Amino acid sequence: MENSRETNLRETNLRETDPREILGPIAYIYRTHLAYMVKELEAYRVGSGQFEFLLLLYYKDGVSQETLAKELKVSKATSARAIQSLEEEGYVYRERDETDLRAYRVYLTDKGKEMRDIIFKKLTAFTDILFSGFTFEEKEIFRLLIHKAAIKLFEPGVEPPSDRSDD
Amino acid sequence: MENSRETNLRETNLRETDPREILGPIAYIYRTHLAYMVKELEAYRVGSGQFEFLLLLYYKDGVSQETLAKELKVSKATSARAIQSLEEEGYVYRERDETDLRAYRVYLTDKGKEMRDIIFKKLTAFTDILFSGFTFEEKEIFRLLIHKAAIKLFEPGVEPPSDRSDD
DNA sequence: TGAAAATCGTTGCAAATGGAACTGACCCGA
DNA sequence: TCGGGTCAGTTCCATTTGCAACGATTTTCA
Numbered sequence: 001m002e003n004s005r006e007t008n009l010r011e012t013n014l015r016e017t018d019p020r021e022i023l024g025p026i027a028y029i030y031r032t033h034l035a036y037m038v039k040e041l042e043a044y045r046v047g048s049g050q051f052e053f054l055l056l057l058y059y060k061d062g063v064s065q066e067t068l069a070k071e072l073k074v075s076k077a078t079s080a081r082a083i084q085s086l087e088e089e090g091y092v093y094r095e096r097d098e099t100d101l102r103a104y105r106v107y108l109t110d111k112g113k114e115m116r117d118i119i120f121k122k123l124t125a126f127t128d129i130l131f132s133g134f135t136f137e138e139k140e141i142f143r144l145l146i147h148k149a150a151i152k153l154f155e156p157g158v159e160p161p162s163d164r165s166d167d
Numbered sequence: 168m169e170n171s172r173e174t175n176l177r178e179t180n181l182r183e184t185d186p187r188e189i190l191g192p193i194a195y196i197y198r199t200h201l202a203y204m205v206k207e208l209e210a211y212r213v214g215s216g217q218f219e220f221l222l223l224l225y226y227k228d229g230v231s232q233e234t235l236a237k238e239l240k241v242s243k244a245t246s247a248r249a250i251q252s253l254e255e256e257g258y259v260y261r262e263r264d265e266t267d268l269r270a271y272r273v274y275l276t277d278k279g280k281e282m283r284d285i286i287f288k289k290l291t292a293f294t295d296i297l298f299s300g301f302t303f304e305e306k307e308i309f310r311l312l313i314h315k316a317a318i319k320l321f322e323p324g325v326e327p328p329s330d331r332s333d334d
Numbered sequence: 335t336g337a338a339a340a341t342c343g344t345t346g347c348a349a350a351t352g353g354a355a356c357t358g359a360c361c362c363g364a
Numbered sequence: 365t366c367g368g369g370t371c372a373g374t375t376c377c378a379t380t381t382g383c384a385a386c387g388a389t390t391t392t393c394a
Contacts, residue, residue, distance in 0.1 A: 038382095064373090065373070066372055076372075076373070076374090077375080080373060080374065080375090081374095084374095097372095100371090100372080101372095103372050103373080104372080104373080
């Protein structure tokens with residue numbers, strides 16, 4: 001909002017984007033995606049919230065439960081229980097952080113690493129449906145824009161917009 | 168989309184889009200959005216899953232619980248309980264469908280209609296954060312693309328991709 | 335027409351989730 | 365160094381959710 005290029009456009013903000021047209025599809029895709037993965041990974045005893053932790057570990061191995069919670073935007077209680085389940089199923093193991101005895105470091109087991117291709121195959125099958133009819137450019141634009149949007153939420157405390165003086 | 172301009176490009180589908188880069192941000196935005204709305208609507212005793220039903224009723228008043236469930240991609244049990252809560256709080260009321268005595272028709276009360284501006288204000292505040300730094304064109308492109316993606320999931324039965332012969 | 339199948343809604347049950355309280359460990363400043 | 369504040373993790377409790385079974389109604393079709 002601090003650059004002035006946009007404000008020079010003659011029809012910049014005449015029409016405000018309807019928030020339902022953004023958040024509705026996001027919720028719909030999220031729920032469909034979740035139900036899809038639950039069903040696909042049921043045979044591996046990987047529950048609804050758990051595969052996202054595996055996905056995160058695939059490129060950030062050895063992080064703490066709290067880090068996982070923050071990156072996935074779930075409570076640390078949920079993170080603890082998901083890791084516990086994954087540990088019981090043999091997908092991850094935990095070691096105490098030697099430099100911080102409060103924290104664990106969560107690592108993938110061989111079994112956990114073997115799930116990578118399986119999970120990715122399921123995810124790709126889903127995004128193939130999602131993106132059927134998209135050109136490659138459209139996929140890239142979408143990827144860039146949704147990333148650009150999501151990182152706006154990443155700082156803690158974006159959510160409380162103001163004092164609730166509007167009611 | 169069916170034009171062949173893209174297939175002439177030399178590097179069309181060489182790189183497959185990483186599904187995590189799509190579904191990760193979607194889950195993150197969804198959870199942040201949900202937590203945000205729960206907190207903002209707590210004072211009105213509108214729970215986490217309930218405001219989405221109100222949003223749907225704002226442009227589809229008088230539909231059945233099952234229709235609401237399908238449009239929001241939740242179970243009909245969840246839909247029934249959400250409507251029950253909204254009814255107890257005085258936001259909606261139900262009438263039996265005269266032509267189908269199994270079904271209800273869910274209508275907004277005056278109190279429910281009054282919530283519209285409040286909910287929209289909260290939603291807009293959230294999308295303002297989400298879209299801060301977006302040009303108007305980017306917002307529109309994003310809106311179009313996410314809608315285009317979501318409707319791919321709308322047909323029942325898209326999720327089961329095939330027989331599970333991959334494990 | 336009449337029985338089987340499908341549809342709408344409800345409820346019991348199990349799983350997932352967040353908030354808050356709690357324990358143990360770390361950190362910072364007087 | 366020691367005491368309060370912070371942080372990682374766990375657990376209790378309440379809420380939310382989906383699935384499956386069920387009752388009541390409607391639809392289908394032979």
